[in-house]
Amino acid sequence: MARQPKPDPKRKALEENGTANPRAEHVQDPAFAQSDFFDPRDLLQVKYEMLRRVRTEGHSVTDAVTRFGVSRPTFYKVQEDFDRAGLVGLLPGKRGPHGPHKITDEVMHFIQETLLTEAAVDAAVLVEQIRQRFGLVVHRRTVERALARSKKKRR
DSSP states (O other), X not given: OOOOOOOOHHHHHHHHTTOBOTTGGGOOOHHHHSOSSOXXXXXXXXXXXXXXXXXXXXXXXXXXXXXXXXXXXXXHHHHHHHHHHGGGGGSOOOOSOSSOSSSOHHHHHHHHHHHHHOTTOOHHHHHHHHHHHHOOOOOHHHHHHHHHHHHHHHO
């Protein structure tokens, strides 16, 4: 019977926080091959070390992208993110939508005003009123989530 490989807690942590390097096998820099400290699976470490090599050791961008397994556009994006925000800029951003895109401040204001004047109105009625007033088709759950967010903000 074959043994199960031991779980790798570092790999699991990198995957959970979004910093696992999906192209770890493309990192060819000698420091990453010959050291226990440098880990090609750690995308944050790879990005930082790539930038450091170019900025402080004078490596060319071409050499760096080859050694660290990224494209030139990726290098320049990493450099821009680092210049803008430091190490925090190298962390992955939140994926997916960054908030509601149909329930704008204007629509939310309308919802709140409607609730003040018509206390017994439910989400289905609000959906229809939003469609009539703004020409937006929103789902009942979208309105319910927006209401829940506004209640949290008021607390």
